[in-house]
Amino acid sequence: MIPTMRQLEALVLVYRHGSLTKAAAEMRVTQSAVSLLIRQIEENFQLRLFDRTTRALRPTLACKDAIPIAERILAGANGLARHMSDLVEVKAGRTTIAVSAGVASALLPRVLARYRADYPDIRVEIFDVAPDDLLPFVTAGDAELGIGSVENADTPDVKIETITQSSLSAIGIKDGRFEKASRLTWDSLEKCNLIAMRRGTRIRSQIDDALARTGRQLKPNLEVSLITTALALTAEGAGISILPAHMLPVAQFPTLAAVPLSRPAIIRHVSLVSRADFVLSPAAQRFVETTRQLLSVRRAADRRGDVSAHSSPKKTRPRIQ
Numbered sequence: 001m002i003p004t005m006r007q008l009e010a011l012v013l014v015y016r017h018g019s020l021t022k023a024a025a026e027m028r029v030t031q032s033a034v035s036l037l038i039r040q041i042e043e044n045f046q047l048r049l050f051d052r053t054t055r056a057l058r059p060t061l062a063c064k065d066a067i068p069i070a071e072r073i074l075a076g077a078n079g080l081a082r083h084m085s086d087l088v089e090v091k092a093g094r095t096t097i098a099v100s101a102g103v104a105s106a107l108l109p110r111v112l113a114r115y116r117a118d119y120p121d122i123r124v125e126i127f128d129v130a131p132d133d134l135l136p137f138v139t140a141g142d143a144e145l146g147i148g149s150v151e152n153a154d155t156p157d158v159k160i161e162t163i164t165q166s167s168l169s170a171i172g173i174k175d176g177r178f179e180k181a182s183r184l185t186w187d188s189l190e191k192c193n194l195i196a197m198r199r200g201t202r203i204r205s206q207i208d209d210a211l212a213r214t215g216r217q218l219k220p221n222l223e224v225s226l227i228t229t230a231l232a233l234t235a236e237g238a239g240i241s242i243l244p245a246h247m248l249p250v251a252q253f254p255t256l257a258a259v260p261l262s263r264p265a266i267i268r269h270v271s272l273v274s275r276a277d278f279v280l281s282p283a284a285q286r287f288v289e290t291t292r293q294l295l296s297v298r299r300a301a302d303r304r305g306d307v308s309a310h311s312s313p314k315k316t317r318p319r320i321q
Contacts, residue, residue, distance in 0.1 A: 100148030146273035179257035193239030196220035
């Protein structure tokens with residue numbers, strides 16, 4: 001029978017102190033309890049560990065051989081206990097996060113910076129994936145948590161929580177007029193050079209479906225596959241991008257502003273995605289809390305109309321050329 005941790009602790013303490021009384025005091029048990037633990041080991045392995053006299057305990061050769069191994073086992077167990085405690089207190093550990101490309105560019109940097117400031121000892125592994133790959137990546141167990149836009153994921157295997165949302169917007173260069181508009185219509189963009197996501201992407205499909213219901217059709221001058229490409233082109237004056245407002249990273253593109261589009265208004269969501277049958281690690285749970293805290297603030301600001309993407313509440317209609 002494998003000795004218990006309590007038996008090994010008694011063995012090591014009796015060896016170190018050379019006394020049942022001192023070992024019992026450190027273990028906070030009676031002397032007879034320590035004596036029983038030592039006797040159980042001896043009977044289990046049919047080995048004498050201590051030669052007992054009226055004045056002292058003398059370790060046998062077998063005891064001396066066993067002590068280093070027992071000490072390593074106890075040290076490993078204590079180390080494991082400390083590590084498990086650190087995991088619970090988020091002082092150690094790791095987590096894996098999958099994010100869609102747009103989220104990775106626009107939203108993740110701020111969340112990750114706060115998280116690493118609060119939990120510097122946690123290793124975070126980030127996987128930036130295509131939007132269509134986000135859900136499979138999480139359900140396959142390659143990441144604990146996913147952040148991105150997920151539509152039509154009606155499956156009991158997945159837990160989805162919307163954490164922020166914003167309108168599809170016209171994103172253009174600040175010129176003193178454009179950024180002051182509170183809202184634009186799709187019709188007002190008819191004569192503009194438009195930059196849109198390619199057909200088949202989630203954003204483009206949502207646009208095409210919504211406009212089709214009103215008898216309209218989007219006719220962009222440029223189509224791209226990546227949000228960052230659209231923003232870079234817009235920043236260089238190639239046209240106006242049609243993207244969700246939350247996908248504009250203001251720090252990266254300070255010359256651009258986002259103005260919500262209406263008639264029809266089209267809303268895009270960003271969600272937390274996780275497996276329904278998995279319990280998130282403490283590190284991942286704290287990442288969720290940080291994400292909720294930062295993005296819920298952004299969402300509240302967006303409802304007030306005072307986010308940097310459309311910072312002025314004035315309802316003047318800009319002239320778009």
